Amino acid sequence: MLTDERRFKILESIKEKQFVSVNDLSEEFSVHETTIRRDLDALEEKGLVARIHGGVIPSNVKKEESPFDERQTENLAEKKRIGMYAAEMIQDNDSVILDSGTTTLQIAKHLTGRKNLTVITNDINIATVLRKNRDIKTIVTGGMVYHDSYMLNGMLTNDALKNIFVDKAFMATPAFDLRTGLNHFDEYLIPAKKEMLLSAQQIIVVADFSKIGKKALYAFWPIEKIDLLVTDTNVDGETIDSLAAKGLSVEQV
Structure with missing residues (x-):
């Protein structure tokens, strides 16, 4: 699977599940966790996902409430x-x-x-x-x-x-x-x-x-x-x- 195709499918998986861990994505796409982290870095740079403790969520998911x-x-x-x-x-x-x-x-x-x-x-x-x-x-x-x-x-x-x-x-x-x-x-x-x-x-x-x-x-x-x-x-x-x-x-x- 080409890099761009994998990243597109990773984004779709994150949107569907709302929260996934690096390990989950590594198993789902049969690639090393290091590769997944690079993919997530690229998606985060584009503002498509947000990294949180334990995994990743879509960028439009509310992460905290205002004071x-x-x-x-x-x-x-x-x-x-x-x-x-x-x-x-x-x-x-x-x-x-x-x-x-x-x-x-x-x-x-x-x-x-x-x-x-x-x-x-x-x-x-x-x-x-x-x-x-x-x-x-x-x-x-x-x-x-x-x-x-x-x-x-x-x-x-x-x-x-x-x-x-x-x-x-x-x-x-x-x-x-x-x-x-x-x-x-x-x-x-x-x-x-x-x-x-x-x-x-x-x-x-x-x-x-x-x-x-x-x-x-x-x-x-x-x-x-x-x-x-x-x-x-x-x-x-x-x-x-x-x-x-x-x-x-x-x-x-």
Whole structure:
């Protein structure tokens, strides 16, 4: 196999699998790992792939999330509209999960006039917003504090969520892939998110346009298991049609 042909096929393999190791590629193409590394260097120089610890991913895969202070102001108008709309879905006597995130924080800010509402969250920012509302019972999961975002995560968080059952879970995500669904760049944050998703009768994802159609390293929840996506009007019609074809209801606000 000629070098250019092999590199083309390597790129196709990486795009399909989203993450592969040098050893995997060496076995797949029956060449030495040194040859694969040269091929990957060439592909990386062209901006087609990105090298990470343990292997390689497509260049369009999200590798890390922006700091909280940056995310809090990014697309703020869209997040406020999404948060206001999602808050209207929460009724008196509901029990809900608000996942840690800047869009779910906007939901918390619009939760006024509710009676006998229970909110479970792994986000100190959200708990702080809700603390003055005596009509809302706020339950904080516990766990290790992520100082840049005030998110709680870890074994204590996961254990707290295992025996909780709620009406609705409002989930944030750094990347919503049109094929694989919810994606995340950090494998250590996924267990808590899965526990939230498993605990809810209705799963609602809140995400602005910048997250839709994006990939991250780990896919952890399929589109078919999501009840509703609330996003903004910047998402194009073709993308909405693609999601609808998978049975996902989408509200644009």
